[in-house]
Amino acid sequence: MDKLIIEGGRRLEGEVAISGAKNAVLPILAATLLTSGRNEIRGVPRVRDVFTMIRLLRNLGARLESFEGDTIVIDSSGVNNPEAPYELVSTMRASCLVLGPLLARLGQAKVSLPGGCAIGARPMDLHIKGLQAMGARIELIQGYIHGTAEKGLNGNRIYFDTVTVTGTANLMMAAALSVGETILENAAREPEIVFLADVLGRAGANIQGQGTDVIIIQGAAALKPIQCRIFPDRIEAGTYMIAAAITGGDVEIIDCIPQHLEPLIHKLQEAGIQVEVGDSRLRVKGGNRFKSTDIKTQPHPGFPTDLQAQMMALMTLAEGQSIIVENVFENRFMHAAELVRMGAKIILDGHTAIVKGVGQLCGAPLMATDLRASASLVLAALAAKGESVISRVYHIDRGYEAMEEKLVRLGAKIRRVK
Numbered sequence: 064m065d066k067l068i069i070e071g072g073r074r075l076e077g078e079v080a081i082s083g084a085k086n087a088v089l090p091i092l093a094a095t096l097l098t099s100g101r102n103e104i105r106g107v108p109r110v111r112d113v114f115t116m117i118r119l120l121r122n123l124g125a126r127l128e129s130f131e132g133d134t135i136v137i138d139s140s141g142v143n144n145p146e147a148p149y150e151l152v153s154t155m156r157a158s159c160l161v162l163g164p165l166l167a168r169l170g171q172a173k174v175s176l177p178g179g180c181a182i183g184a185r186p187m188d189l190h191i192k193g194l195q196a197m198g199a200r201i202e203l204i205q206g207y208i209h210g211t212a213e214k215g216l217n218g219n220r221i222y223f224d225t226v227t228v229t230g231t232a233n234l235m236m237a238a239a240l241s242v243g244e245t246i247l248e249n250a251a252r253e254p255e256i257v258f259l260a261d262v263l264g265r266a267g268a269n270i271q272g273q274g275t276d277v278i279i280i281q282g283a284a285a286l287k288p289i290q291c292r293i294f295p296d297r298i299e300a301g302t303y304m305i306a307a308a309i310t311g312g313d314v315e316i317i318d319c320i321p322q323h324l325e326p327l328i329h330k331l332q333e334a335g336i337q338v339e340v341g342d343s344r345l346r347v348k349g350g351n352r353f354k355s356t357d358i359k360t361q362p363h364p365g366f367p368t369d370l371q372a373q374m375m376a377l378m379t380l381a382e383g384q385s386i387i388v389e390n391v392f393e394n395r396f397m398h399a400a401e402l403v404r405m406g407a408k409i410i411l412d413g414h415t416a417i418v419k420g421v422g423q424l425c426g427a428p429l430m431a432t433d434l435r436a437s438a439s440l441v442l443a444a445l446a447a448k449g450e451s452v453i454s455r456v457y458h459i460d461r462g463y464e465a466m467e468e469k470l471v472r473l474g475a476k477i478r479r480v481k
């Protein structure tokens with residue numbers, strides 16, 4: 064298994080370009096199952112989750128024509144297998160995004176339940192309830208969700224008890240290829256959901272309200288193949304912004320959408336870090352010291368849970384005490400114990416972490432536990448004194464395109480060993 068070796072203490076300087084958004088491309092790839100033809104998706108990041116989703120689509124009968132540069136061409140005419148097997152779903156929870164499209168397209172689906180993951184139980188009850196409301200019969204047999212809808216799905220009014228991103232995406236995709244009107248209430252408002260709605264709209268569904276918590280979908284009898292370009296990854300951009308701040312550097316983040324990063328921009332500025340906002344670029348200048356700031360994660364447009372771990376790394380070096388409340392997932396502080404091993408002062412109490420800033424972190428052997436936790440360890444290691452060795456970096460490869468190359472170009476001393 065690969066490891067990253069990071070020699071900390073270097074200021075990051077220069078420009079970094081942001082890749083396409085992982086959490087936008089995964090639902091779009093799943094949505095190709097709703098179409099029958101040649102789908103062309105540009106701006107695709109070369110990250111492991113994308114390759115896992117491609118494997119899954121091929122398993123279902125789609126044909127990958129090409130993946131050259133950042134463009135995927137995938138022909139979905141031959142989709143005929145309704146089964147998403149455990150070995151793929153267990154490595155990537157977002158595989159569950161094929162459930163709604165398979166039911167709508169084939170009238171049946173057999174999708175493995177993802178099970179627990181490092182950041183919590185993450186059930187699928189809301190996806191299932193919604194599909195049942197649309198007329199699907201669902202049974203859980205030997206760890207698999209077996210769904211049938213021989214006569215297709217019908218629109219209905221669906222209320223989500225909790226805001227769920229992939230739940231909203233799954234039901235929106237199912238509704239796009241069903242009969243009548245579906246109203247999703249308490250829907251997710253993430254940019255990735257707005258994008259999916261726009262793409263499905265261009266493919267022939269009539270979708271309104273995306274970006275608000277009520278989305279109304281008029282299903283179509285057939286959808287045209289998808290043509291789109293994925294927008295820049297806000298979590299990747301945010302991670303490099305924090306990298307600039309934590310190393311006291313001066314980094315220009317290019318090819319990004321600053322509006323998607325407002326919660327982070329606001330928090331960094333509150334901490335006394337300079338952030339200059341351009342049209343599609345951001346410049347972050349860190350100083351020697353910065354102040355603590357409190358964070359509460361929330362569904363969009365609140366502070367994203369996917370940047371909580373990285374912000375915690377930053378707060379370990381802030382002046383004063385920061386209170387971080389994780390409201391989205393029940394067990395998303397796995398990085399705290401590793402940061403403590405580097406000399407951070409963190410007390411955990413349920414969903415709350417109290418972080419007391421220290422003057423210096425020290426390099427250490429570290430273990431990556433999930434995607435964003437791993438990013439926080441990289442950030443801490445970049446700022447720490449001495450060498451850190453991060454193992455299980457496959458987590459990072461799931462969602463960050465060419466992270467070491469990008470960091471090296473900014474002046475970091477980081478290398479991968481096999």
Ligand code: UD1
Pocket residue numbers: 086089156157183184185186187188189190191225226227228229230255362368369391392393
């Ligand atoms: C998506 C993102 C992930 C991000 C998360 C929250 C993708 C591929 N992944 O994950 O990066 O961290 O949103 O912004 O886009 N829940 C239920 N029942 C359900 C579904 C969810 O109780 O049926 C709960 C979850 O346990 C969690 C909360 O709802 O506590 C939010 O989860 P959800 O928005 O569904 O996360 P994902 O869509 O899996």
